[in-house]
Amino acid sequence: xxxxxxxxxxxxxxxxxxxxxxxxxxxxxxxxxxxxxxxxxxxxxxxxxxxxxxxxxxxxxxxxxxxxxxxxxxxxxxxxxxxxxxxxxxxxxxxxxxxxxxxxxxxxxxxxxxxxxxxxxxxxxxxxxxxxxxxxxxxxxxxxxxxxxxxxxxxxxxxxxxxxxxxxxxxxxxxxxxxxxxxxxxxxxxxxxxxxxxxxxxxxxxxxxxxxxxxxxxxxxxxxxxxxxxxxxxxxxxxxxxxxxxxxxxxxxxxxxxxxxxxxxxxxxxxxxxxxxxxxxxxxxxxxxxxxxxxxxxxxxxxxxxxxxxxxxxxxxxxxxxxxxxxxxxxxxxxxxxxxxxxxxxxxxxxxxxxxxxxxxxxxxxxxxxxxxxxxxxxxxxxxxxxxxxxxxxxxx
Numbered sequence: 149x150x151x152x153x154x155x156x157x158x159x160x161x162x163x164x165x166x167x168x169x170x171x172x173x174x175x176x177x178x179x180x181x182x183x184x185x186x187x188x189x190x191x192x193x194x195x196x197x198x199x200x201x202x203x204x205x206x207x208x209x210x211x212x213x214x215x216x217x218x219x220x221x222x223x224x225x226x227x228x229x230x231x232x233x234x235x236x237x238x239x240x241x242x243x244x245x246x247x248x249x250x251x252x253x254x255x256x257x258x259x260x261x262x263x264x265x266x267x268x269x270x271x272x273x274x275x276x277x278x279x280x281x282x283x284x285x286x287x288x289x290x291x292x293x294x295x296x297x298x299x300x301x302x303x304x305x306x307x308x309x310x311x312x313x314x315x316x317x318x319x320x321x322x323x324x325x326x327x328x329x330x331x332x333x334x335x336x337x338x339x340x341x342x343x344x345x346x347x348x349x350x351x352x353x354x355x356x357x358x359x360x361x362x363x364x365x366x367x368x369x370x371x372x373x374x375x376x377x378x379x380x381x382x383x384x385x386x387x388x389x390x391x392x393x394x395x396x397x398x399x400x401x402x403x404x405x406x407x408x409x410x411x412x413x414x415x416x417x418x419x420x421x422x423x424x425x426x427x428x429x430x431x432x433x434x435x436x437x438x439x440x441x442x443x444x445x446x447x448x449x450x451x452x453x454x455x456x457x458x459x460x461x462x463x464x465x466x467x468x469x470x471x472x473x474x475x476x477x478x479x480x481x482x483x484x485x486x487x488x489x490x491x492x493x494x495x496x497x498x499x500x501x502x503x504x505x506x507x508x509x510x511x512x513x514x515x516x517x518x519x520x521x522x523x524x525x526x527x528x529x530x531x532x533x534x535x536x537x538x539x540x541x542x543x544x545x
Contacts (some may be wrong), residue, residue, distance in 0.1 A: 157331045159273065159281060162266050163288040163325055165229070169259060169469025171291025172236050172317030174400055177375040178393040179310035186311070191379060193501030198371055200249040202492040204235075204256025206475035209485055212264045220335040223379075224265040226328055228322040232258025236318030240311055255314075283411040286463055292317065295397040297378075304390035345470075349412045356480055359469060359527035360487030363462075365518045365525065367491030369430065370458050372499040373515050374399065377451065384442050384508040393450065402455030404419070410460030419467025422460055427523055434516030441512050454515060457488035496545065 150545075176197070215224055235258055270281040300313045352360075378392040379401065387395070410422045413424040420521025433453030440446025468483060473480035502510040 150515070155273075155331065158269070158333070159284070161327055161331050162522045163269055163283045165225075165262065165266060165286050165328070166293070167292035167319040168324065169232070169262060170289040170317075171296040172232075172292075172314040173257070173259070174222075174241070174293035174374070174396070175296035175300055175310070176239075178297055178304075178378040178379040178389065178396060179313065180296075180375065180379055181309045181389070182237070182309060182457055183248060187248050188240055189245060192500045192503040193497075195372075195375070195497035197252050197438035198496035199213065199493045200252040200373055202367075202371070202489050203254040204253035206256075206334055206486065206489040206493070207253075208257045208260025208264065209482070209489060213305075213393040215261070216265060216268065220336055221265045221269050222332040224261055225269070225332060226325065228258050228262035228265060228326065230258070232262055233318035234258070236315040236321075245370065247306070248282065249252040252403045256463075277313070279306055283414075283463060287404065287407045290400065290407050290459060292401035294404060297393045297400060299358040301390045301393040301397070304388075304393060310393070323399035325530055330444050352483055353473075355529040356469075356473065356483060357487070358525045359465065359472075360484045362522045362525040363484050363488030364466060364491030366458075366461055367488055367493075367520045368495030368499060369454070369515055370462070370516045371492045373454065373498035376499055376503065376511060377497050379503065381447070381515075382506055383503070384512075385444055387449065393535070397449065398448070399451045402452045403459040406459035407463065408458035409543075410464060414464065414467060419464040419471070423464035423468055423526070425524065426457045426460045426464060427519060428457075429453055429524065430461070431516065431519040434513075438509075438513045438516050441507065441509050468516065471485060 157366075172294065178199070179196050181191050182196055183457070184191040187194060212224075231254060235251050235253075238247065238254060242251050244249040262498025266285065266493070267282055270285050275280045296313060296317070299316060300310045303313060304310055312345040374396070378396055381387055381395055382389060413425075414422050430453075433450050433456075436446055436453060437450035440450055465484070469480050469484055499511060499514055502514065
């Protein structure tokens with residue numbers, strides 16, 4: 149596609165799909181107590197829902213290369229929308245723990261195939277600025293994460309059930325299918341080198357493993373804390389579920405703002421500086437959260453700091469990885485993503501088990517512990533120094 153003729157309808161479609169995805173994912177956290185009742189398990193154990201979700205996501209990561217190579221992005225995206233919608237409907241209609249976990253796994257697969265293939269399409273739209281459209285649609289994803297908890301809050305105030313809200317995003321995905329059929333590029337089955345890891349040097353450098361460890365811990369902040377925060381607010385502040393869901397809209401709005409601001413900053417100072425700044429703000433938010441258990445204002449400010457810091461970390465990490473491992477960027481990103489999926493599968497479940505301990509104080513301290521671990525992994529990897537050097541060479545070269 150020529151840069152002079154960027155298809156605005158296609159960009160609008162990709163952005164709208166990401167809004168639907170963000171809506172459903174952000175709506176899971178406020179619904180966890182209801183899912184626990186459906187599964188007939190303690191609320192502190194329902195974190196297995198996230199384990200199933202990211203197991204499906206990991207499966208999509210593993211199989212996406214083959215699928216994209218055989219059938220192309222168009223068919224993959226169309227199928228992903230249907231799979232995603234099926235998973236959200238399954239969550240709303242589940243009658244027990246098995247059906248609930250199966251639905252979550254299906255949702256994770258649809259989410260994974262959708263994000264991978266949509267990002268791939270977006271990266272082709274501007275050859276001279278391939279990251280611009282990717283950053284744009286990932287920022288718009290944050291709009292959905294704000295809307296999801298808002299809908300949940302309104303529905304709970306009206307006497308409804310939060311478990312139906314993820315299906316709103318699924319219904320939107322299904323409604324988008326005719327538009328997607330019309331505007332998605334007909335790439336068909338073709339070789340997609342940008343989606344396929346390099347076969348050269350498949351060993352994992354230590355620095356890459358350490359960045360993977362950073363993303364592993366990040367899964368505990370984005371998926372774990374954001375998922376458990378509504379229940380945490382209910383228990384430590386004594387607020388109603390609708391009010392807790394409304395507070396999460398503030399968290400996700402800060403997430404969205406952080407991602408938008410970081411997209412602009414990355415063009416000026418590079419992703420390594422943005423990542424370091426995000427980790428610093430994340431640490432500050434973790435300290436405040438740990439010190440503010442039971443205090444509404446301190447907890448609210450901590451939510452804003454944690455949300456604003458969490459938004460930029462993942463895209464900034466991708467920028468650092470592609471600079472640090474420029475000769476094997478696809479392989480490096482794939483490896484880091486796979487390691488990160490492990491954190492998203494395990495940490496939310498483990499964090500939920502701490503919910504009953506010490507009046508929520510253990511859970512409140514976990515974001516700080518995770519942020520310090522991320523700092524350590526980042527510094528040991530040396531990725532920041534390498535990325536900054538690469539950025540400086542590019543500007544002076």
